[in-house]
Amino acid sequence: MKNQEILHQITEMADEERRLRDSLTTDRTGGQAERRRLGELERELDQCWDLLRQRRARAEFGQDPDEARVRPQSVVEDYRS
Numbered sequence: 001m002k003n004q005e006i007l008h009q010i011t012e013m014a015d016e017e018r019r020l021r022d023s024l025t026t027d028r029t030g031g032q033a034e035r036r037r038l039g040e041l042e043r044e045l046d047q048c049w050d051l052l053r054q055r056r057a058r059a060e061f062g063q064d065p066d067e068a069r070v071r072p073q074s075v076v077e078d079y080r081s
Contacts, residue, residue, distance in 0.1 A: 003055055003056070006048055006052045006055070007052070010045060010052070014045065017045070021038065043073045043076075043077055046073070046076045047076050051068055051069075051071075055068045
């Protein structure tokens, strides 16, 4: 996956995340499925950002960015910015 594709995917997921957060804020009906999906999105976004950072770092240091791989959620979910 190329950088532009990753950025496009991040944008789409961030838009969905915003919609879900807005829905959960305005709709007080519980939203179990929405909260579950929001958690999934947060973890998937972490993975996408991590992949993009890997690709950029590899390119910066003269390595092949296509060798970057998606890391497991368990690895990227505890990263601190």
